[in-house]
Amino acid sequence: MIAYFQTVLITAGIFALLAQGLNLHRGYTGLLNFGHVAFFAIGSYTMAIMIVTFEFGLLISFIAAMLAATIFGIVVALPAIRLRTDYLAIVTITIGEIFRLVIQSGPGVTELTRGPRGIRGYSNEFFFLREDLGLGFLDPQMYLLVIVWAAVIVVGLLLFLLLRSPWGRVLKGIREDEDAMRALGKNVTSYKIQSFAIGAAIAGLAGVLFAMDIGSLSPVAYLPLITFQAWTIMMLGGMGTHLGPIIGSIIFWSIFNGTLFIPDSIVTGAEAAYLRQIGVGALIMLIIIVRPQGILGSREEMVLDK
Amino acid sequence: MQLSFGGLKAVDGATLEVEPGKITALIGPNGAGKTSLFNVVTGFYKADGGAISFDGGSIMGRRPHSIAKRGLVRTFQLTKSLGRMSVLENMMVAAPGQAGEKVFAAWVVPWMINRQEKENHRKAIELLELFNLIDKKDDYAATLSGGQRKLLELARALMMEPKMILLDEPMAGINPTLGARLLEHVGELRDRGMTFVLVEHDMDVVMRVSEHVIVMANGKVITQGSADEVRQNQEVIDAYLGTGGGAVDEALDEVFEEDARG
Numbered sequence: 001m002i003a004y005f006q007t008v009l010i011t012a013g014i015f016a017l018l019a020q021g022l023n024l025h026r027g028y029t030g031l032l033n034f035g036h037v038a039f040f041a042i043g044s045y046t047m048a049i050m051i052v053t054f055e056f057g058l059l060i061s062f063i064a065a066m067l068a069a070t071i072f073g074i075v076v077a078l079p080a081i082r083l084r085t086d087y088l089a090i091v092t093i094t095i096g097e098i099f100r101l102v103i104q105s106g107p108g109v110t111e112l113t114r115g116p117r118g119i120r121g122y123s124n125e126f127f128f129l130r131e132d133l134g135l136g137f138l139d140p141q142m143y144l145l146v147i148v149w150a151a152v153i154v155v156g157l158l159l160f161l162l163l164r165s166p167w168g169r170v171l172k173g174i175r176e177d178e179d180a181m182r183a184l185g186k187n188v189t190s191y192k193i194q195s196f197a198i199g200a201a202i203a204g205l206a207g208v209l210f211a212m213d214i215g216s217l218s219p220v221a222y223l224p225l226i227t228f229q230a231w232t233i234m235m236l237g238g239m240g241t242h243l244g245p246i247i248g249s250i251i252f253w254s255i256f257n258g259t260l261f262i263p264d265s266i267v268t269g270a271e272a273a274y275l276r277q278i279g280v281g282a283l284i285m286l287i288i289i290v291r292p293q294g295i296l297g298s299r300e301e302m303v304l305d306k
Numbered sequence: 307m308q309l310s311f312g313g314l315k316a317v318d319g320a321t322l323e324v325e326p327g328k329i330t331a332l333i334g335p336n337g338a339g340k341t342s343l344f345n346v347v348t349g350f351y352k353a354d355g356g357a358i359s360f361d362g363g364s365i366m367g368r369r370p371h372s373i374a375k376r377g378l379v380r381t382f383q384l385t386k387s388l389g390r391m392s393v394l395e396n397m398m399v400a401a402p403g404q405a406g407e408k409v410f411a412a413w414v415v416p417w418m419i420n421r422q423e424k425e426n427h428r429k430a431i432e433l434l435e436l437f438n439l440i441d442k443k444d445d446y447a448a449t450l451s452g453g454q455r456k457l458l459e460l461a462r463a464l465m466m467e468p469k470m471i472l473l474d475e476p477m478a479g480i481n482p483t484l485g486a487r488l489l490e491h492v493g494e495l496r497d498r499g500m501t502f503v504l505v506e507h508d509m510d511v512v513m514r515v516s517e518h519v520i521v522m523a524n525g526k527v528i529t530q531g532s533a534d535e536v537r538q539n540q541e542v543i544d545a546y547l548g549t550g551g552g553a554v555d556e557a558l559d560e561v562f563e564e565d566a567r568g
Contacts (some may be wrong), residue, residue: 158413165412165419166404173388173399180386183348184400185374185466186407194409301390304448 004260006141010213012253013148017155017206018226019233019245021199026231027240028163029195030175032089035076035096036230039069039200041222043207045103048122048217049112058125062208069204070197077196081189084178096224104219118218126212148209152246155202160242162198171195172240232284238294240301247295255279308355309339309346309525316342317353318525324470324518329492329502331512331533334522335546340505341383343522344472348380349373361469375402377469381476383505385455389448393439396447396458397430398423400465430465437461437491453484460488470501477508489515513537521545 018040025033046068050061080091103113113119130136130143138146162168170191173181178188211217229252237248256279259272267275287294293302309317317339324330332340345351347358349370358366365373374380388396404426405411406419434440437457442450450458456476463471473492477485492502493515506512512519513533520530523545529536536542 161412161416162409165416166399166406166423167409167412169391169395169399170407172391172395176388176390177386179350179370180382180388181399182350182370183374183380183382183386184462185371185379185402187369187371198409300446304389304446 003141004257006145008250008253008257010141010145010148011257012249013145013152014206014210014213015230015233015253016152016246016249017148017209018203018230019237019249020155020159021202021206022230023234023239023241023245024159024163024171024195024199024202027234027244028168028175029171029192030178031081031192031195032085033092033196033199034089034224034227034231035092035094035099036203037222037224037226038076038096038099039073039203040207040210040226041099041103041219042072043069043204044211044217044222045113045119045207046204047208048119048211051122051125052119053112058129062205065208066201066204069207070201073197073200074193076200077193081192081196093224093227096227100219100222103222113217113219116218116220118216120216122217123212123215144209144212148213151205151209155205156242156246159202163242175240229280232280232287235287235294236283238297241294241296244294244296251295252280252283255283309342309351309353315525317346319356320522320525320527322520322527322530324501324503326470326501327496327499328517329496329504329515330518330520331516332503332505332520332522333507333509333512333536334528337524338522338545339525340522341474342525344380344474344505347373348378348472374466374468377467378472379463379466379468379470380472381456381459381463381474383474383478385452385459387447387450387455387458390446392444393434393447393450393458394427394430394443396462397434397465398426400462401426401429402466426465433461433464438487453480456480457484457488460491464495468500470503471495473502473504473506475505475507477506477511485511 018036021039022033022036025031025036043065047061047065050056050064051058056064076092076095080088080095083091102109104110104115127140127143130138130140135143135146163171170181170186173184173186174188174191181188214221233248233252234245235248236252237244237246256276259267259275259279262272262275293299308315308319320339320343332343334340342351346353347365349365349368349372352367356366357364360373360376360378363376365376365378388399391399401422404422405415406422411419431440431443434443437460439454439458439461442454447455447458460471460473460476476488476492480488489511496502504516516533518530519533519536521528521536521539521542528541528545529539531539
């Protein structure tokens with residue numbers, strides 16, 4: 001039972017971060033990003049490569065991972081930002097897939113990413129560090145849980161401060177009507193890039209923690225499914241709300257891992273894996289029908305048109 | 307100034323000048339290029355050729371936000387309220403030079419933001435009171451009526467402390483009472499030295515408020531002058547009616563009214 005809660009909370013924390021980044025893009029700025037998994041992956045891989053191949057320290061690798069995600073966010077944003085709504089969605093989903101295929105089999109790239117064989121052995125220092133942090137009394141899973149949720153809280157607070165400031169107000173304005181914001185003297189392109197970059201950096205951080213959790217990296221861990229899970233979490237919790245991604249993530253992963261409680265005599269482990277996916281699909285439909293604004297979203301905002 | 311979409315010349319050599327501190331009306335039949343001209347002047351469309359200067363500097367080819375920052379602000383034919391933000395937020399977001407609009411400023415200089423927010427809040431409340439929107443300040447902008455949105459758009463433009471405002475059909479779809487109030491505000495602001503250009507189809511409005519009328523047709527300026535001069539001008543009549551329009555004033559009024567309805 002404890003193991004169940006640990007697993008749920010670690011994954012939920014990581015995906016809460018991932019969904020926070022997406023919420024910044026979609027919930028606050030109105031950017032339809034369907035390639036979020038790419039930022040997640042670049043965080044994981046940059047950290048792992050820095051540590052394993054180039055033998056950098058943990059802290060530098062952490063920072064490099066977020067920086068790489070930020071830069072990649074800007075690079076993606078530059079061409080993509082000129083596109084609106086569905087067109088942006090199509091481009092971002094493509095970028096996400098291209099990125100995964102490149103780390104899997106890109107010529108030259110696979111020397112670093114080791115293609116489908118993946119990378120391992122990058123997480124030792126992270127787990128050894130718990131002695132130095134005075135968290136030696138925790139077992140590795142518990143320690144990871146503490147670190148993940150510390151990150152969730154810090155990022156949540158920092159985002160809260162940003163989004164309630166005039167900067168966040170401009171983002172919301174862009175979500176509502178970007179031409180109106182141009183007419184009000186706001187450099188819309190620049191704000192969209194900033195939003196993209198910061199959301200990507202948060203996804204990169206989520207990717208680093210995800211890598212610590214799974215222990216070895218391979219491209220199959222970064223399917224577009226991850227993006228859609230983040231979307232489901234965001235919609236479940238409520239788009240454009242501060243706590244939505246966090247609450248959405250906890251609920252989502254409780255349900256997702258809930259198949260553990262079904263006795264083997266009814267559903268085998270292999271069957272349960274499919275059952276989970278069906279559950280996710282059903283959950284998405286349920287949100288749309290019953291509470292399209294999500295748990296924390298406002299119904300009034302939902303029904304108002306622009 | 308020139309602008310074309312493919313083979314269509316939307317603005318075809320229109321040349322005009324707007325005097326500071328006055329209300330200038332831009333009229334012309336549908337498709338004359340009035341709104342296109344607005345879009346070019348405010349940077350939303352890129353002109354193919356020509357020159358635009360404002361307040362002693364060229365603004366040709368500049369991007370919309372930088373033109374707006376210089377004090378040349380526009381409103382839209384179809385109002386653009388920020389629907390799922392409150393009326394007050396709509397106002398606050400428009401304030402110029404906000405330190406808090408820089409990313410991370412909220413982490414670094416929160417006291418500076420607080421101070422500016424207080425000042426902008428005071429200004430926003432003042433304007434909302436003036437425009438009789440104060441009771442709506444916490445409502446979503448999307449819940450306002452069409453006329454109230456027009457008022458909000460003008461009030462929001464004023465938050466930016468502009469030198470000149472371009473109003474694209476400010477009276478379209480607005481009830482006469484709100485319309486009259488909007489025009490009153492425009493008149494008062496003009497008296498305080500602000501410059502206005504309005505595209506308008508309602509000739510009563512044009513004749514009543516504007517000191518200068520510019521008539522466009524087929525992307526060119528065909529004539530300009532005081533309201534009365536323009537009314538008598540043969541070219542204007544031709545542009546609206548085709549050549550050989552009969553009982554001048556009567557026919558003109560009819561067409562203008564039709565235009566206003568359409």
